[in-house]
Amino acid sequence: xxxxxxxxxxxxxxxxxxxxxxxxxxxxxxxxxxxxxxxxxxxxxxxxxxxxxxxxxxxxxxxxxxxxxxxxxxxxxxxxxxxxxxxxxxxxxxxxxxxxxxxxxxxxxxxxxxxxxxxxxxxxxxxxxxxxxxxxxxxxxxxxxxxxxxxxxxxxxxxxxxxxxxxxxxxxxxxxxxxxxxxxxxxxxxxxxxxxxxxxxxxxxxxxxxxxxxxxxxxxxxxxxxxxxxxxxxxxxxxxxxxxxxxxxxxxxxxxxxxxxxxxxxxxxxxxxxxxxxxxxxxxxxxxxxxxxxxxxxxxxxxxxxxxxxxxxxxxxxxxxxxxxxxxxxxxxxxxxxxxxxxxxxxx
Amino acid sequence: xxxxxxxxxxxxxxxxxxxxxxxxxxxxxxxxxxxxxxxxxxxxxxxxxxxxxxxxxxxxxxxxxxxxxxxxxxxxxxxxxxxxxxxxxxxxxxxxxxxxxxxxxxxxxxxxxxxxxxxxxxxxxxxxxxxxxxxxxxxxxxxxxxxxxxxxxxxxxxxxxxxxxxxxxxxxxxxxxxxxxxxxxxxxxxxxxxxxxxxxxxxxxxxxxxxxxxxxxxxxxxxxxxxxxxxxxxxxxxxxxxxxxxxxxxxxxx
Amino acid sequence: xxxxxxxxxxxxxxxxxxxxxxxxxxxxxxxxxxxxxxxxxxxxxxxxxxxxxxxxxxxxxxxxxxxxxxxxxxxxxxxxxxxxxxxxxxxxxxxxxxxxxxxxxxxxxxxxxxxxxxxxxxxxxxxxxxxxxxxxxxxxxxxxxxxxxxxxxxxxxxxxxxxxxxxxxxxxxxxxxxxxxxxxxxxxxxxxxxxxxxxxxxxxxxxxxxxxxxxxxxxxxxxxxxxxxxxxxxxxxxxxxxxxxxxxxxxxxxxxxxxxxxxxxxxxxxxxxxxxxxxxxxxxxxxxxxxxxxxxxxxxxxxx
Numbered sequence: 026x027x028x029x030x031x032x033x034x035x036x037x038x039x040x041x042x043x044x045x046x047x048x049x050x051x052x053x054x055x056x057x058x059x060x061x062x063x064x065x066x067x068x069x070x071x072x073x074x075x076x077x078x079x080x081x082x083x084x085x086x087x088x089x090x091x092x093x094x095x096x097x098x099x100x101x102x103x104x105x106x107x108x109x110x111x112x113x114x115x116x117x118x119x120x121x122x123x124x125x126x127x128x129x130x131x132x133x134x135x136x137x138x139x140x141x142x143x144x145x146x147x148x149x150x151x152x153x154x155x156x157x158x159x160x161x162x163x164x165x166x167x168x169x170x171x172x173x174x175x176x177x178x179x180x181x182x183x184x185x186x187x188x189x190x191x192x193x194x195x196x197x198x199x200x201x202x203x204x205x206x207x208x209x210x211x212x213x214x215x216x217x218x219x220x221x222x223x224x225x226x227x228x229x230x231x232x233x234x235x236x237x238x239x240x241x242x243x244x245x246x247x248x249x250x251x252x253x254x255x256x257x258x259x260x261x262x263x264x265x266x267x268x269x270x271x272x273x274x275x276x277x278x279x280x281x282x283x284x285x286x287x288x289x290x291x292x293x294x295x296x297x298x299x300x301x302x303x304x305x306x307x308x309x310x311x312x313x314x315x316x317x318x319x320x321x322x323x324x325x326x327x328x329x330x331x332x333x334x335x336x337x338x339x340x341x342x343x344x345x346x347x348x349x350x351x352x353x354x355x356x357x358x359x360x361x362x363x364x365x366x367x368x369x370x371x372x373x
Numbered sequence: 374x375x376x377x378x379x380x381x382x383x384x385x386x387x388x389x390x391x392x393x394x395x396x397x398x399x400x401x402x403x404x405x406x407x408x409x410x411x412x413x414x415x416x417x418x419x420x421x422x423x424x425x426x427x428x429x430x431x432x433x434x435x436x437x438x439x440x441x442x443x444x445x446x447x448x449x450x451x452x453x454x455x456x457x458x459x460x461x462x463x464x465x466x467x468x469x470x471x472x473x474x475x476x477x478x479x480x481x482x483x484x485x486x487x488x489x490x491x492x493x494x495x496x497x498x499x500x501x502x503x504x505x506x507x508x509x510x511x512x513x514x515x516x517x518x519x520x521x522x523x524x525x526x527x528x529x530x531x532x533x534x535x536x537x538x539x540x541x542x543x544x545x546x547x548x549x550x551x552x553x554x555x556x557x558x559x560x561x562x563x564x565x566x567x568x569x570x571x572x573x574x575x576x577x578x579x580x581x582x583x584x585x586x587x588x589x590x591x592x593x594x595x596x597x598x599x600x601x602x603x604x605x606x607x608x609x610x611x612x613x614x615x616x617x618x619x620x621x622x623x624x625x626x627x
Numbered sequence: 628x629x630x631x632x633x634x635x636x637x638x639x640x641x642x643x644x645x646x647x648x649x650x651x652x653x654x655x656x657x658x659x660x661x662x663x664x665x666x667x668x669x670x671x672x673x674x675x676x677x678x679x680x681x682x683x684x685x686x687x688x689x690x691x692x693x694x695x696x697x698x699x700x701x702x703x704x705x706x707x708x709x710x711x712x713x714x715x716x717x718x719x720x721x722x723x724x725x726x727x728x729x730x731x732x733x734x735x736x737x738x739x740x741x742x743x744x745x746x747x748x749x750x751x752x753x754x755x756x757x758x759x760x761x762x763x764x765x766x767x768x769x770x771x772x773x774x775x776x777x778x779x780x781x782x783x784x785x786x787x788x789x790x791x792x793x794x795x796x797x798x799x800x801x802x803x804x805x806x807x808x809x810x811x812x813x814x815x816x817x818x819x820x821x822x823x824x825x826x827x828x829x830x831x832x833x834x835x836x837x838x839x840x841x842x843x844x845x846x847x848x849x850x851x852x853x854x855x856x857x858x859x860x861x862x863x864x865x866x867x868x869x870x871x872x873x874x875x876x877x878x879x880x881x882x883x884x885x886x887x888x889x890x891x892x893x894x895x896x897x898x899x900x901x902x903x904x905x906x907x908x909x910x911x912x913x914x915x916x917x918x919x920x921x922x923x924x925x926x927x928x929x930x931x
Contacts, residue, residue, distance in 0.1 A: 066823040073825040077736035080729045081746075084795050085753040091764065094771045152665040155658035162434050170920065171666045177916040178672065179853020181883040182905045185890050186672045189898075233668045240665055253471040256429055257533070260465035261484040261540060262457045264647055265432075266654035271483070276474050287759070294761025296856040297887065321763045321856070328767060328860055332775075345767045349760060356759040360752070369520065370474050457647065 095349055098342035101335050112343065118307055125340035132309050133317040137299060138292040140228025141235055146285055149239025157247035158269045176237035184298035187230040192302055196221030200314050219314035222304030230298045235288045242287060246280020247273055279366025283359040290355035294348060296321040320344050380405055380544055380574045381426060386440035388421055395421045397598045408566060408575045410589035410606060414626055417595045419578045423546050427463040428456050461488055464537030465546040469553045470529030472521035477513055480521045480532060484540040499539055507535035508565055527558025544574045563588055582622050586610050594618045676905045683903025695903055700866055704896050708904050711885035713868045718787045718881055719852055726791035727798055727844055734802035739828050758796035763856040765793055770860035782877030783869045786862025790851040797847040805839025806832060838922050845919035849912045855883035882908045
């Protein structure tokens with residue numbers, strides 16, 4: 026190594042050190058000096074800034090704590106010989122025999138969510154198009170208000186309604202009529218005896234709870250589409266419905282995408298209503314009328330007495346970890362949709 | 374009166390938004406293959422008049438109208454008159470460029486497809502002729518599948534003109550088409566309007582007297598919802614008959 | 628009348644004069660039906676809950692009417708749900724006392740004291756993530772962290788802190804929106820008079836953003852008021868009101884939890900009480916929602 030090189034290295038090191046100390050001084054010492062040199066009102070200002078810094082990061086801190094505790098609590102099962110990451114594909118849940126497969130719950134959640142999204146997204150987007158494009162002015166405000174109120178109704182109240190009304194309806198009316206009808210009776214999805222507590226009930230009540238989210242967010246997205254685009258389409262001789270379908274929807278696509286993803290997140294995480302109507306039976310449902318067990322329900326039902334058994338408790342927290350990861354992914358995707366909208370459409 | 378020579382005739386037209394009167398008893402006509410400028414200070418109702426001609430105001434809540442607008446011998450506000458067919462024959466260009474968030478090609482083919490053109494070759498031909506008429510073809514012929522919102526403001530506005538021309542309407546409405554553009558793009562579009570006069574009847578809303586003078590054959594001056602003067606552009610600008618017109622032309626009101 | 632019929636006739640002629648007209652009409656008609664489907668659950672739920680619950684909340688029998696809120700659960704028909712009613716109020720007040728200042732201060736910091744950049748991006752992103760986390764995960768976290776790790780034990784403290792965590796994203800984001808909507812010139816006017824940034828923020832900016840802030844707070848309160856899942860493992864249940872801050876005396880009932888407990892019970896009079904509690908909860912939550920809407924609409928009206 027030549028002398029120059031050594032010098033160069035030396036130099037760069039001392040440089041970086043200087044800049045580090047310099048930055049440290051900039052960051053910590055200078056503000057402190059400023060604070061001491063400031064007059065009284067200046068001191069209030071600077072102290073206030075520091076005082077506010079802590080609450081600003083409260084949500085960050087909580088997220089970190091939630092992640093840390095879920096990881097910490099689910100470590101025993103994820104590292105244990107009877108568990109490991111493989112529990113997510115293992116379908117047998119039997120704490121008495123130390124079997125902690127959570128696949129049933131993952132599948133149950135996904136099926137319930139699929140049914141709910143399958144109903145709520147088309148219906149919700151249709152409703153949003155009506156509300157944003159065709160609704161008479163006088164009706165718009167009341168309908169918006171009702172959808173917002175629907176979003177405010179607690180999930181336990183939806184659960185109560187589903188338990189008292191929807192479940193008996195499925196048991197006494199829907200299932201027999203579908204199974205005894207020669208047109209639909211042979212379809213495998215409609216088979217099986219049912220007491221009403223079923224995958225279908227969970228999916229339907231979830232769909233009802235998602236509708237206000239989908240309608241509100243989609244309506245907002247449609248409303249951000251500039252009126253001039255609608256007018257340009259109408260001026261070319263398009264009908265209102267052609268304009269809505271071909272121009273408005275495509276211009277609002279990122280916002281609609283965000284609405285769907287946020288609805289997905291809510292569907293997977295919904296707890297009480299689903300818990301009350303899905304029957305909570307440890308099996309993978311094969312028909313719409315089979316009972317099922319979702320991720321949120323198993324935590325709600327068992328954490329209360331499982332917490333004294335380390336592995337059992339840990340497995341329940343692992344379910345929570347899966348839920349958490351899913352919800353973070355959904356939030357991220359929704360954000361990406363909105364950023365995509367900013368980039369390609371310039372509004373939203 | 375109705376000797377079908379004029380493409381559009383307006384008879385005693387009055388409009389209101391809610392209680393507010395916008396246009397007061399306006400009668401005028403727009404002849405074939407001419408450029409008519411509708412001038413006036415902002416808020417005088419020139420855009421409203423223009424948008425009444427293709428019934429775009431119908432969707433504005435609280436809009437009310439009396440009087441007739443006759444297009445090819447039929448009152449367009451008659452019950453049962455097909456507003457979609459009307460708009461097929463009356464194209465429109467807006468104040469700000471408003472390309473659809475699609476590719477350049479899709480922007481042009483949108484209109485023809487609505488009106489039942491399905492043949493790919495024909496659509497291709499329409500894209501080319503429309504863009505050529507709007508003097509945009511040379512600039513974008515290699516980028517037809519690129520998103521239209523990526524074009525510059527002046528190019529976007531010419532694309533909107535091409536889009537309006539894609540269904541070949543005999544009448545073209547232009548609502549201050551250059552006011553949101555830089556001077557060079559504006560000059561290009563003015564040239565284009567003069568060029569298009571050969572094949573189209575053009576109705577141009579503007580608050581710029583010089584622009585009206587440069588491009589139009591006849592002009593209407595609106596003030597506070599009243600039609601003050603309706604004359605050959607040269608006459609109206611060189612020898613205004615009304616003092617309000619004179620005040621506008623000399624820049625005392627505007 | 629005959630002109631109406633004539634108009635209808637002309638309208639139908641217009642609608643049927645071409646395929647496109649007809650599809651336009653059909654599309655709108657179907658969507659009108661869809662919007663009816665969308666809002667119908669609201670009325671279905673309201674009718675079911677009110678049909679049984681009305682007697683409980685407004686009736687005059689034992690444990691009904693005012694007694695429903697002022698007496699503790701008794702034997703059989705007697706007694707109301709005072710424990711749940713008081714518990715929910717206490718939980719929400721405590722949660723608000725912690726959550727609201729925390730989120731308002733946070734929102735003030737990131738809108739008034741930071742430029743767009745990493746800090747702001749991190750706070751906004753984590754709030755949005757927090758808003759999307761399932762409520763049962765909050766419950767499990769509250770159990771692991773507050774009840775177990777911090778040894779707070781189940782009870783009113785752990786329950787209300789868990790609810791406070793859930794309030795943060797809503798209040799923070801709406802306060803932030805409200806602060807952003809305050810015109811820059813207002814702040815500049817105050818600073819130009821020699822006011823400090825601190826006093827400008829509290830006396831001018833926040834006051835201008837107050838209606839928006841209230842809306843956010845009300846929406847958050849309405850949301851946590853109806854939460855059941857976070858409370859199951861953190862607040863416990865109680866047939867009376869909490870008497871201490873720690874130990875089993877601090878356990879607290881809540882209206883959503885009571886609905887859940889009563890509805891899963893086969894005894895019919897308990898189901899009626901569940902409906903009554905649900906109706907009361909719905910009335911409270913919907914009133915809060917309506918008030919929040921009224922306040923926020925005032926904001927937009929004032930700013931436009």
